[in-house]
Every structure is written in C-alpha cells, then in structure tokens.
Amino acid sequence: MQTIQAVSYPVHFQEESYKALSNLIEENNYSTIFILVDENTLEHCYPKFIPNLSTDKKIELIEIESGEINKNLETCIGVWNAITELGGDRKSLLITLGGGVITDLGGFVASCFKRGIDFVNIPTTLLSMVDASVGGKTGVDLGVLKNQIGLFANPEMVIVDNAYLETVAPREIKSGTAEIIKYGVTYDINLFNEIKDNKDLNISDLIFRSVEIKNEVVLQDPREKNLRKILNFGHTLGHAIESFYLESEDKENLTHGEAIAIGMVCECYMSAKLLGFPEEKVTDVKDVVVSIYDKTTLLKEDFSSILDLLKHDKKNVNGQVNFVLLNDFEDFKIDCKVPEALIIESMEFYNQ
The missing domain is CATH 1.20.1090.10 (Dehydroquinate synthase-like - alpha domain)
Known part of the structure; x- marks a missing residue:
C-alpha cells in the first residue's frame, strides 16, 4: 500500500513500514528508544511489534493505565519522570504503541520533554489509525474537558498496521x-x-x-x-x-x-x-x-x-x-x- 506523505512525515502501511522505522532509528542514531504502552497494548500488541523492531539501541518500556480517565497531566508527569529516571535525553525516541489516548498523550509528552524529542506513532485501534495518530494534534484532558491542554507537533512517522486490529474488541x-x-x-x-x-x-x-x-x-x-x-x-x-x-x-x-x-x-x-x-x-x-x-x-x-x-x-x-x-x-x-x-x-x- 502506498505511503501517504503528510506535511513533514510519512504515513506508512502494513509490514513494509517497519523497514522505514529501522532506517529512521539507524539514520538518527538515537540514544535510547522508549516505548509507551498501556496494560492492554503491552499484553496484546507489544508481542506483535517487538519482533519487527530491528535495532541494537537500548529499549525501555513505559506503561500507563488505559482509558480516557488517565489522559491527563498527572499521567504525563509520571511518564516524564520515568523517562528522566531511565536516562532519557534530547536524542531519545519515543514510540507510542496504542490507541488515541496513547498517541495523544505520548505525542504531547515527547513534544514537551527537554523542549521536544522525536516520536513515532503506531496506532493499534481503528480510531487512532483513522484519526488520532495523524494530523499533528497532541494533548490531554483537563478534568473531564477534552483535549484542553496540548499543542501541534508532528511525529517522525506514523505506522498503520491492520494486524493490531485483531487485538481490539468489537x-x-x-x-x-x-x-x-x-x-x-x-x-x-x-x-x-x-x-x-x-x-x-x-x-x-x-x-x-x-x-x-x-x-x-x-x-x-x-x-x-x-x-x-x-x-x-x-x-x-x-x-x-x-x-x-x-x-x-x-x-x-x-x-x-x-x-x-x-x-x-x-x-x-x-x-x-x-x-x-x-x-x-x-x-x-x-x-x-x-x-x-x-x-x-x-x-x-x-x-x-x-x-x-x-x-x-x-x-x-x-x-x-x-x-x-x-x-x-x-x-x-x-x-x-x-x-x-x-x-x-x-x-x-x-x-x-
């Protein structure tokens, strides 16, 4: 399936997209690769993804709780602290592996950490594939008010792989x-x-x-x-x-x-x-x-x-x-x- 070129990043589709991710990692010589997941994507999607990640770079996994209720600044602070404690720096890469909460929040976290580190969106739900992961919007909720805190920031690439939909409830x-x-x-x-x-x-x-x-x-x-x-x-x-x-x-x-x-x-x-x-x-x-x-x-x-x-x-x-x-x-x-x-x-x- 043909790659779609967004304003400053490509949207790749299916299995071939992982070659592009490997090339990105090699070309940019990232210091550490952080992968952001929730408990659902850790169990169901991470095992599908990790064999496709071809790199000898240090990989660190960060897990947050799933659900819109956790898409807030408190969760962001937890992720920022985790990246800091695990030695994250300006040459780190954050890969978001999950639905709209993960891609929205992860993009925001990456864009603010040390005034911005690179991130890659790998949406795992239909909603995040067709909407949340594309378009450069990142952010979190303020209480129950949707997406009140955020900014426009583009990923280095988006990978849309329908195989993850096998893990998603109807x-x-x-x-x-x-x-x-x-x-x-x-x-x-x-x-x-x-x-x-x-x-x-x-x-x-x-x-x-x-x-x-x-x-x-x-x-x-x-x-x-x-x-x-x-x-x-x-x-x-x-x-x-x-x-x-x-x-x-x-x-x-x-x-x-x-x-x-x-x-x-x-x-x-x-x-x-x-x-x-x-x-x-x-x-x-x-x-x-x-x-x-x-x-x-x-x-x-x-x-x-x-x-x-x-x-x-x-x-x-x-x-x-x-x-x-x-x-x-x-x-x-x-x-x-x-x-x-x-x-x-x-x-x-x-x-x-």
Whole structure:
C-alpha cells in the first residue's frame, strides 16, 4: 500500500513500514528508544511489534493505565519522570504503541520533554489509525474537558498496521467507525455509503481513504483556521456528551465514537433546521448510527449539564459555541451559531 506523505512525515502501511522505522532509528542514531504502552497494548500488541523492531539501541518500556480517565497531566508527569529516571535525553525516541489516548498523550509528552524529542506513532485501534495518530494534534484532558491542554507537533512517522486490529474488541472497532462516517458525510460520501450498504467492507481501503482525507485537509489548514474545522463535525456536542458520561458516577462511560455518533445525528438535525440539509439524509445518518451503536438515551434532566460542558469547547470564541453543520453531504458550513433550544430539540430527536 502506498505511503501517504503528510506535511513533514510519512504515513506508512502494513509490514513494509517497519523497514522505514529501522532506517529512521539507524539514520538518527538515537540514544535510547522508549516505548509507551498501556496494560492492554503491552499484553496484546507489544508481542506483535517487538519482533519487527530491528535495532541494537537500548529499549525501555513505559506503561500507563488505559482509558480516557488517565489522559491527563498527572499521567504525563509520571511518564516524564520515568523517562528522566531511565536516562532519557534530547536524542531519545519515543514510540507510542496504542490507541488515541496513547498517541495523544505520548505525542504531547515527547513534544514537551527537554523542549521536544522525536516520536513515532503506531496506532493499534481503528480510531487512532483513522484519526488520532495523524494530523499533528497532541494533548490531554483537563478534568473531564477534552483535549484542553496540548499543542501541534508532528511525529517522525506514523505506522498503520491492520494486524493490531485483531487485538481490539468489537466495541472499539465501532468507535473508530464513527470517524469514518464523519469523513464520509463531510468529504467523501462514498465512505458513508460503503458503511451504509455494509457489504464486504474492505477495512484496509476505508482506513487508507480516511487517512488520505485527513491528510488532504490538514495540508491545507494545519492549524485549524478554516477547512480543518470540518474534522470537528459531530464533535462539538459529541465531546460534551462524552465528557458528561465520563464525570457521571452512575453512568457507564461512552467510547469516543459512541459519543461522536450521537453528536453527528444531533448536528445533522440542527443542519436540517438551520441550513436546509435534506431531512431524508438526516434519517439516513440516524439509521446508520442506530444500526451500529447500542442506543443511549439522553435523559432530559441531563440536558443542562451537557449544555454547560459545551461552554468549554475548544472552538468557542467569546463564549459563543461554534458548530460545523451541513448544507448537504460533502457541503459544510463552519462556525455556525445554534440556539440552545435547537440543541435540546436535537437531543430529543436522537432519543426518538
């Protein structure tokens, strides 16, 4: 599969990508190679990865606890301390081996340690393959507020190897599918239609096209001043819902994709009411989402808490929440202002 060239780094695919990693290590003469994992990737992915790492450099393994709840500065401090105690210096390399939490947090850790060391992303979940590992965003959450602390920093390379998906639970595959749906409705409707038809899905092709789309968008707008905002479709309300369930002691956490799927249904409804997005296409998106994800009922008594969390969205300006909405499939409008009553109405529509 052909390599995709991002702004300053390549995205390699499948087994051939490990040769490129070996060349990178040899050419840069790194002092130490740190590999960041969680308990799941240590058990299931590290044994698949390590035979492919051809080097005589010193290798150190650093493990953190899995889950969005651990994507915070406290975990970063633990990783920074570990790198320091293990003799890390400016010529060290950090390899992130894991899902979105690992790649987001690991990239942030690497970019800040001694004002920046090289890092390589090896995503192991569908979500991280099609979204989190590509595009140069790194960061951590502030409490339950998603990705409030971070910076733009590019890896030396990204390695996408579908073999790691064999280690992932079906729920996590579904979580990543939400990002592919997002690319479909905003940028390339063929992706959405493939998932809608659900006939012999070629996951390799879906991943490649998703990475290709994200790279095309990021190359045009690396700092999210304009076009890149389309990658936030479904995420404005979706992140608020995800954060609400994360902080609620009496509710099971939603995966990122489950929350974003709800957000996309709601934001399609808002699009219909404000921009004339065809109602039959709202139904199409809702039907696909409901067919993939277990239904989550958003309780009316929780609406106000979700709306409060919207006030902390990263795209807000002067306290005003900004949505990405659709005129039609592949035809979007950024920085849309949505009345609170319509946001509530959209959640009620999702519940129906």
